[in-house]
Amino acid sequence: MTHALTLAPAPRSDAAELVRAEVREFLAAEIAEGTFTPHVDTWLSGVDPAFSRKLGDRGWLGMTWPKEYGGHERTAMERYAVTEELLAAGAPVAAHWIADRQSGPALLRYGTEEHRQEILPRIAAGECFFVIGMSEPDSGSDLASIRTRATRDANGDFVVDGAKVWTSNAHHSHYAITLVRTGPPGDGPRGKHQGLTQLLVDLSLPGITINPIRILDGGHHFNEVVFDGVVVPAGMLLGEEGAGWHQVTAELAFERSGPERFLSTFPLLTELARRAAAGQDRAQLAAVGRLSARLLAIRQLSLRIAAALDRGELPDIPAALVKDIGTTFERDVIDEVRRVAEVTPSLSSPDPLGRALAEAQLHAPGYTLRGGTNEILRGIVARGLGLR
Amino acid sequence: MSDDQDLVRQTVREVLTAHPPVSLTAELTWDEGLWAELAAAGLTGVGLPEEAGGSGGEVADAVAVVGELARGAGAVPVGEQLLVAGPAVLAAGLQLPPPDEPLVAAVDGDLTAVPDGDGWLLSGTAVDVPWAGVALHLAVLAQGPDGPVLALVRAPAPAWTHANLAGEPRGSVAFDGLRAPAAPITVAAVADLRARAALLRAVQLAAALEQVLALTLRYAGEREQFGRPLGKFQAIQMYLAEMAGEVTAVTAVVDAAVQALEAGEPLVPAAATAKVRAGAAVEVVAALAHQVHGAIGFTQEHALHHLTRRCWAWRDEAGSELAWSATLGEHLVAGGADGFWPALTRVV
Numbered sequence: 033m034t035h036a037l038t039l040a041p042a043p044r045s046d047a048a049e050l051v052r053a054e055v056r057e058f059l060a061a062e063i064a065e066g067t068f069t070p071h072v073d074t075w076l077s078g079v080d081p082a083f084s085r086k087l088g089d090r091g092w093l094g095m096t097w098p099k100e101y102g103g104h105e106r107t108a109m110e111r112y113a114v115t116e117e118l119l120a121a122g123a124p125v126a127a128h129w130i131a132d133r134q135s136g137p138a139l140l141r142y143g144t145e146e147h148r149q150e151i152l153p154r155i156a157a158g159e160c161f162f163v164i165g166m167s168e169p170d171s172g173s174d175l176a177s178i179r180t181r182a183t184r185d186a187n188g189d190f191v192v193d194g195a196k197v198w199t200s201n202a203h204h205s206h207y208a209i210t211l212v213r214t215g216p217p218g219d220g221p222r223g224k225h226q227g228l229t230q231l232l233v234d235l236s237l238p239g240i241t242i243n244p245i246r247i248l249d250g251g252h253h254f255n256e257v258v259f260d261g262v263v264v265p266a267g268m269l270l271g272e273e274g275a276g277w278h279q280v281t282a283e284l285a286f287e288r289s290g291p292e293r294f295l296s297t298f299p300l301l302t303e304l305a306r307r308a309a310a311g312q313d314r315a316q317l318a319a320v321g322r323l324s325a326r327l328l329a330i331r332q333l334s335l336r337i338a339a340a341l342d343r344g345e346l347p348d349i350p351a352a353l354v355k356d357i358g359t360t361f362e363r364d365v366i367d368e369v370r371r372v373a374e375v376t377p378s379l380s381s382p383d384p385l386g387r388a389l390a391e392a393q394l395h396a397p398g399y400t401l402r403g404g405t406n407e408i409l410r411g412i413v414a415r416g417l418g419l420r
Numbered sequence: 421m422s423d424d425q426d427l428v429r430q431t432v433r434e435v436l437t438a439h440p441p442v443s444l445t446a447e448l449t450w451d452e453g454l455w456a457e458l459a460a461a462g463l464t465g466v467g468l469p470e471e472a473g474g475s476g477g478e479v480a481d482a483v484a485v486v487g488e489l490a491r492g493a494g495a496v497p498v499g500e501q502l503l504v505a506g507p508a509v510l511a512a513g514l515q516l517p518p519p520d521e522p523l524v525a526a527v528d529g530d531l532t533a534v535p536d537g538d539g540w541l542l543s544g545t546a547v548d549v550p551w552a553g554v555a556l557h558l559a560v561l562a563q564g565p566d567g568p569v570l571a572l573v574r575a576p577a578p579a580w581t582h583a584n585l586a587g588e589p590r591g592s593v594a595f596d597g598l599r600a601p602a603a604p605i606t607v608a609a610v611a612d613l614r615a616r617a618a619l620l621r622a623v624q625l626a627a628a629l630e631q632v633l634a635l636t637l638r639y640a641g642e643r644e645q646f647g648r649p650l651g652k653f654q655a656i657q658m659y660l661a662e663m664a665g666e667v668t669a670v671t672a673v674v675d676a677a678v679q680a681l682e683a684g685e686p687l688v689p690a691a692a693t694a695k696v697r698a699g700a701a702v703e704v705v706a707a708l709a710h711q712v713h714g715a716i717g718f719t720q721e722h723a724l725h726h727l728t729r730r731c732w733a734w735r736d737e738a739g740s741e742l743a744w745s746a747t748l749g750e751h752l753v754a755g756g757a758d759g760f761w762p763a764l765t766r767v768v
């Protein structure tokens with residue numbers, strides 16, 4: 033086994049199992065009360081601020097952060113248990129997902145004391161939501177080629193012009209951690225990594241327009257966010273001016289290996305399990321078994337990465353690998369279901385299997401693109417194998 | 421492909437230039453304007469004999485129309501009329517409705533027909549009716565006292581409709597002793613009718629998949645990242661080659677199944693083969709097309725979704741891929757293992 037991919041097994045955590053039981057009890061009660069119905073891919077499309085606040089009240093957001101910033105100083109394993117329970121149940125977690133997963137940690141690492149004190153407690157309470165302002169129309173995989181730029185005005189504040197796209201849930205959120213060009217690129221192939229900066233942009237600032245972009249099922253999750261001479265106060269610089277590339281890549285390591293990279297279509301697998309259990313059909317039972325074996329292997333890897341992050345390591349190469357195989361799995365569930373079950377996919381189907389299949393299918397293109405495409409990830413894995 | 425079909429294709433393409441694909445919704449369930457223009461040009465009667473009110477022409481002409489409309493994601497029930505319901509109505513000796521009034525076949529459900537004077541009384545519920553709420557006439561398959569019956573009715577309002585993954589309406593239609601002209605048909609004709617419905621989807625899939633490949637090739641040539649077109653990256657080249665392999669194989673086998681139809685050869689195994697193979701290609705081709713298109717392809721701003729959503733829907737319509745695979749397997753092993761290879765070589 034190549035060194036770059038080897039990780040120590042995750043330690044078992046009694047605390048994680050305890051909080052897992054609490055979350056299950058909570059979710060069962062919420063479903064019984066009808067506060068939500070399970071859906072596929074809810075970390076993109078399940079926006080429910082009231083639900084997010086409930087999680088905040090229970091201490092399930094900002095779980096690992098210091099108490100002085102509204103956090104709960106719990107382990108990454110405990111947080112992992114909470115997030116995977118929420119995803120497996122198809123609960124509406126999209127409103128707070130980005131803030132809790134990556135923006136909060138980015139503020140902890142790079143934010144000023146003021147940012148931390150002002151914003152982190154609100155994220156942990158489920159009251160403040162973030163979006164990722166990275167991609168642009170001409171800059172997806174080639175993120176360093178972005179054109180949105182910020183210049184300093186006479187007061188030293190930043191003036192931002194440009195446009196971001198695919199900005200998930202910007203229309204429900206408060207801040208965008210926005211990657212902008214503040215200086216010229218350097219020489220050489222990696223030169224364009226220079227001169228990039230992250231800004232903490234309040235989405236209610238004058239000069240920001242948020243335009244909806246509809247995805248395949250007609251849903252509004254994507255946006256175009258246009259910046260027209262937006263004045264961002266100097267104090268909203270995140271980290272160091274010019275260090276944006278380094279900060280963004282660190283952020284991506286948190287983004288890549290969590291349970292949302294293999295559980296987006298789990299509610300569909302649950303519906304197959306329901307069908308298989310009811311009919312005791314051997315082919316369906318075998319499909320449930322085959323998919324579960326795949327899922328469990330990915331989950332073990334993902335847990336190892338969570339434990340490594342907890343130890344302060346930066347396992348970026350295994351994280352890329354998990355995201356590749358995990359998101360491929362999410363997509364494969366769809367056709368495994370079709371191969372063994374008679375089901376008509378339709379968003380308006382009265383059959384929960386047919387509805388889950390339709391949701392999973394219409395969201396499928398996203399799994400292997402968002403957060404860095406699988407091709408880019410395989411390049412990272414190949415580098416880890418010493419091939420490039 | 422003959423000059424005749426080239427001409428037909430050209431005509432349909434010209435009509436389509438004024439009718440780009442529409443995103444169907446609960447309110448907008450079909451492209452009525454496109455239908456009207458196709459009907460005015462006689463394209464909704466192609467392959468149906470002139471003496472019955474059609475526009476004449478060969479099966480191949482009808483297939484050409486259907487393929488072009490699938491390529492252009494036209495939201496109209498032309499294929500259902502030209503390749504399935506129209507021929508079934510004529511084969512049963514019933515009077516073909518005017519070709520400018522959409523006619524589809526309703527072949528699934530629990531229906532009975534009993535003779536009553538000079539007509540029949542139709543009862544029960546037809547399910548998974550394509551274009552329910554849009555079609556004006558339905559050719560309904562029902563169980564008569566002595567075997568299957570095909571009834572022709574003016575379509576009542578559907579009892580329930582849902583949208584397939586592309587937004588095309590499907591639904592249930594209920595009858596309670598509705599008086600209608602009908603005719604007994606053979607069990608073989610029923611199998612033929614279902615096979616035609618499957619072959620229609622296979623023809624549509626083959627054309628749509630070809631277009632998906634064309635869009636993806638074009639996009640890979642236009643979109644640049646890291647200072648070069650996507651098509652210059654080896655990973656993307658491998659994807660496009662893989663897609664081309666799928667599309668080429670599908671086209672070959674679907675063409676062969678259409679030839680079986682034209683030659684009057686047994687249609688069930690040929691249609692099953694075409695439908696299963698075309699459906700299987702969707703998994704690969706649609707996924708890779710979306711992967712190459714990146715985020716823009718995941719939105720309704722780009723045309724790709726009109727095709728991929730139809731492909732995902734069509735592969736499990738008119739009998740799921742699972743069901744047709746089993747039908748084909750059953751057919752092939754009917755003569756035991758020794759008969760398997762001989763049966764295989766007779767399919768197409």
Ligand SMILES: Cc1cc2nc3c(=O)[nH]c(=O)nc-3n(C[C@H](O)[C@H](O)[C@H](O)COP(=O)(O)OP(=O)(O)OC[C@H]3O[C@@H](n4cnc5c(N)ncnc54)[C@H](O)[C@@H]3O)c2cc1C
Binds near residue numbers: 200398399715
């Ligand atoms: C559901 C979803 C949510 C998203 N949310 C956000 C968000 O909130 N904020 C945000 O900033 N962005 C978001 N994105 C955008 C996402 O980060 C980009 O889609 C992704 O980085 C790819 O960029 P692109 O779509 O422009 O594709 P492109 O970069 O144009 O890539 C197209 C294809 O070419 C391949 N390719 C590109 N370069 C190479 C190469 N060198 N070698 C081999 N193959 C290559 C890609 O892998 C892909 O298959 C989201 C995307 C999706 C699908």
